[in-house]
Amino acid sequence: MNHFEYRGGAFCCEDVKLADIADAVGTPAYVYSTATLERHYKVFKEAFAPRDVLVAFAVKANANVAVLATLARQGAGADTVSQGEIERALRAGVPAERIIFSGVGKTEAELAFAVRTGVHQINVESTAELDMLADVAKQLGATANVAIRVNPDVGAGGHDKISTGKSDAKFGVSPDMAIQLYKRAAADAHLAPRGLAVHIGSQIKDLAPLEAAFRVLRGLVERLRRDGLTVERLDLGGGLGVPYFNEPDPPAPAEYAAMVNRVLEGLDISIACEPGRMIAGNAGVLLSRVIRIQERAARPIIVLDAGMNDLIRPAIYDAYHGIKPLVERKGPGVDYDVVGPICETGDTFARKRSLPPLEAGDLVAFMTAGAYGAVMASTYNARDLVPEVLVAGDKFQIVRRRWTLEEQLALESLPDWLR
Numbered sequence: 001m002n003h004f005e006y007r008g009g010a011f012c013c014e015d016v017k018l019a020d021i022a023d024a025v026g027t028p029a030y031v032y033s034t035a036t037l038e039r040h041y042k043v044f045k046e047a048f049a050p051r052d053v054l055v056a057f058a059v060k061a062n063a064n065v066a067v068l069a070t071l072a073r074q075g076a077g078a079d080t081v082s083q084g085e086i087e088r089a090l091r092a093g094v095p096a097e098r099i100i101f102s103g104v105g106k107t108e109a110e111l112a113f114a115v116r117t118g119v120h121q122i123n124v125e126s127t128a129e130l131d132m133l134a135d136v137a138k139q140l141g142a143t144a145n146v147a148i149r150v151n152p153d154v155g156a157g158g159h160d161k162i163s164t165g166k167s168d169a170k171f172g173v174s175p176d177m178a179i180q181l182y183k184r185a186a187a188d189a190h191l192a193p194r195g196l197a198v199h200i201g202s203q204i205k206d207l208a209p210l211e212a213a214f215r216v217l218r219g220l221v222e223r224l225r226r227d228g229l230t231v232e233r234l235d236l237g238g239g240l241g242v243p244y245f246n247e248p249d250p251p252a253p254a255e256y257a258a259m260v261n262r263v264l265e266g267l268d269i270s271i272a273c274e275p276g277r278m279i280a281g282n283a284g285v286l287l288s289r290v291i292r293i294q295e296r297a298a299r300p301i302i303v304l305d306a307g308m309n310d311l312i313r314p315a316i317y318d319a320y321h322g323i324k325p326l327v328e329r330k331g332p333g334v335d336y337d338v339v340g341p342i343c344e345t346g347d348t349f350a351r352k353r354s355l356p357p358l359e360a361g362d363l364v365a366f367m368t369a370g371a372y373g374a375v376m377a378s379t380y381n382a383r384d385l386v387p388e389v390l391v392a393g394d395k396f397q398i399v400r401r402r403w404t405l406e407e408q409l410a411l412e413s414l415p416d417w418l419r
């Protein structure tokens with residue numbers, strides 16, 4: 001079931017023509033499909049049935065409060081990496097007991113906020129962080145729910161910059177250190193060690209490294225239990241890839257869940273997962289308008305009104321995003337380079353991409369832009385911050401309005417000596 005499709009020649013999101021959104025909101029603009037978000041959440045959750053898994057959506061993938069609220073209504077939790085993300089999740093209606101707090105750079109203030117909020121667990125990534133958390137919890141007279149994030153020394157992910165599970169990455173502690181930290185937490189009156197966590201990377205298209213990482217976790221649970229410690233939970237992280245239209249499909253959630261069940265067979269333990277891209281990636285597109293076609297000897301260039309500041313994945317990771325005209329065009333394609341208006345050669349979305357012939361004024365959609373799209377957008381080159389729109393059936397609403405230059409300038413001021 002695809003909620004982005006051509007109907008009568010018009011590219012639609014659910015029952016709304018995307019061109020109508022472009023006309024009403026302007027371009028560039030992100031558009032998300034409620035039905036797709038809900039379906040992805042359900043497919044992931046139900047893949048594990050009858051096992052009840054806490055599906056904590058990775059807020060970093062798409063932090064829009066309306067998106068989070070859509071998922072919260074389905075029962076989703078939230079995986080967060082800052083106080084800001086925790087606050088967004090709470091604001092969207094995610095209960096504190098379904099919020100996981102991860103990341104290597106949690107400050108004392110953020111840890112205190114998480115403890116006071118009573119989050120599901122804090123995934124601790126180092127000895128220094130565990131010590132800080134113990135102090136914070138003591139000062140608050142509270143007990144913090146802790147999981148130790150394990151670095152299993154397993155590489156995975158769609159790009160080096162998003163691989164997190166090798167031992168030279170900044171994330172987590174070695175398996176032996178995890179045992180030590182777990183015991184240390186168990187001995188601290190203000191820490192409640194609940195389990196272990198792992199997250200080895202993003203856009204993973206092969207189950208083997210995930211399976212290897214989960215086997216490391218299982219081994220650690222067995223070691224800890226042999227030593228008489230209680231281990232209630234495993235947090236398996238996120239990372240499952242999505243198809244970006246030019247590659248074989250990544251494993252389906254059902255295959256992923258079957259692998260998890262196989263690895264954990266016979267182990268009595270509750271599970272959390274932190275999918276981000278898998279839930280939101282294909283639930284969003286970025287709409288853009290062709291400013292002009294620029295002739296060049298090699299091949300024509302399509303200059304769009306969306307730039308790398310709006311969708312940075314191609315510039316950072318050489319990521320591929322499908323591009324579809326909002327009016328269906330049949331017939332032979334033309335090879336284009338597709339660029340934005342930013343003052344960098346890196347502001348190139350695609351090279352030698354075969355697309356139907358396009359003209360100035362035409363509208364296009366970048367596909368699979370619902371994850372790590374709007375959240376990574378900036379105002380580089382003094383551009384407006386891109387707005388976001390949510391569709392539900394035949395309705396759409398702006399869920400983050402365009403942040404204009406006037407509004408940005410209102411935050412700035414001249415120092416006394418320049419007045």
Ligand SMILES: Cc1ncc(COP(=O)(O)O)c(C=O)c1O
Pocket residue numbers: 058060061079102103199201202203204237238239240274275276277278371
């Ligand atoms: C700790 C943690 N959990 C979950 C995720 C979500 O990953 P993905 O969007 O690949 O599912 C990330 C990002 O890679 C992460 O760092």
Ligand SMILES: N[C@@H](CCCC[NH3+])C(=O)O
Pocket residue numbers: 060162202203313317371372
């Ligand atoms: N920002 C990355 C994913 C990073 C995942 C965060 N741990 C992307 O766009 O693919």
